[in-house]
Amino acid sequence: MRTLSPALLAHLQGDVRTICTLWTITRKDGLVLGFTDLDRDLSFNGLVYRSTGGYTHSGIEAGSTLSTSNLEMQAIFDSSAVTRADLEAGLYDFAAVTIQLVNYLDLTMGALQLNGGLLGQVQILNGRYTAELRGLAQVFQHDAGSVYSPTCRATFGDSKCQFDASTVTYAGTVASVNNSISFIDPSLTQTGPTTSVIDVDGHFIPTRTPFTIQIVPPNGGAFASNNGVRDTSANYWSLVGGTPGDKQYNLAAGGLYTFSGGFNPGAFVYIDYSYTAGYFAYGRIKWLTGLNAGLRSQVKAFAPGVVTIALALPNAIQAGDTYSITAGCDLQPGTCSTKFNNLIHFRGEPFIPGQDVMISPKG
CATH class of the missing domain: 2.40.30.20 (Elongation Factor Tu (Ef-tu); domain 3)
Structure with missing residues (x-):
């Protein structure tokens, strides 16, 4: 529920209003910046809000549900406080934002908070940039807890990984x-070092020539060696040097597996291998x-x-x-x-x- 002073409420209910919005942005590095859509700079609560006539914002939509806020801001690079280099460096990613409304002719009336949240995606194009504001309800859009995954869910070096x-x-x-x-x-x-991969996703052998499967190691690694081919019953197939027969395969350099076109097209197999990165x-x-x-x-x-x-x-x-x-x-x-x-x-x-x-x- 929003609160505002009786004086500001009376002003908003009047026929003539002298209002503007104030944007307070706290970057990830702790720097606090203020911007206003007024045609001059404004000082409020100890912070100078710079006038940047080169920005506009969409209407603010909010309700009593947990749906995310809908707000977007567009601006051109006409302020020394916001530079292309800082945006590209990610200093404004997930910056905290507070949007307030004030009577610029009488700041003693206080402010009405319109919205708040975090800056989301920032796009730069032809000398201007667009930033979306993700409201506080955006947090409820994130998955809670962990899900099963064949790869590690920890971030290297964090409290879950525990590696120094x-x-x-x-x-x-x-x-x-x-x-x-x-x-x-x-x-x-x-x-x-050489890393082993245990295949849990599997591959379908193509139903047409050349009946081959090319292994592409994760994260740009290079194929090193074969660790076996198995079917859905955990039976291992045989590696042969010539033309493969039923439940056999041939392996070429670089991780190219060739299977029998007469016996095994359409079969589902798991290929374990090692790679270097x-x-x-x-x-x-x-x-x-x-x-x-x-x-x-x-x-x-x-x-x-x-x-x-x-x-x-x-x-x-x-x-x-x-x-x-x-x-x-x-x-x-x-x-x-x-x-x-x-x-x-x-x-x-x-x-x-x-x-x-x-x-x-x-x-």
Whole structure:
């Protein structure tokens, strides 16, 4: 229930109203900014609300149900307080927002809070940006609790994972830059272990030539070795060097499995295998110096001495930039065991049969 002072209520009920909205934004880094749709700056409760005539917002819709609020704000880059670099760096993602209404000719009347919540998706296009406001009811749209998953549900290094990520965090310096997302640091010589994958999703053998299944390891890894092919009855098929027969298969380099076109088209099989991935692949980088100091990046791929990040940074990476980089985890049980010796804290269920097995007829 909204409350407002009797003076502001009387003003709103009058024929002539001198009102404006005040947006208070608290970024993730703690910086508090104020904006108003008035044609001049306004000081209220110790905060200066900047006038940015280049922004508009949609009507505010709210009700007594738990449906999410419907509000969107559009603006152009005409304020030094909001920059493209800060938006692209994610400093405004999930920023806390409070929207108030005041009488700008008499601020002693107090304020009426119209809405509040968190900033959601921010889109940038042709010198302007659009941000959606997710109301407090948005929290009730999230799933509560955990669901079964063949991969780990923990975030590497958090309280559920319980692995000390500082033991696999290293300092580095950019030696040279390949492009906007790739750079070279010869000091990074780490290599990743071979990881085993237990297939719980399964594959259908194609019903037409060439009756092949190509294995694509998760997270950009490279196929290393075959660990067996089994059917829904947990019977293992035989690996042969020539043309496969019934319940047989042939394996080519790179993880290409060929099955019998005369006996097994349409059959459902599970393929277990091992793969290798870069030591820092899907890890994290924190930039310490340079134009991107304080920002973080996700590592997409890694080969000794060469780092590729997932998304380009707001500012160009430059030789001499220093950073800290943490090893990556692809959330597979083999990685948890082989790379980090942390299988006891693995938060997944890789041995639960997939949906196809669970709903298939038995008999």
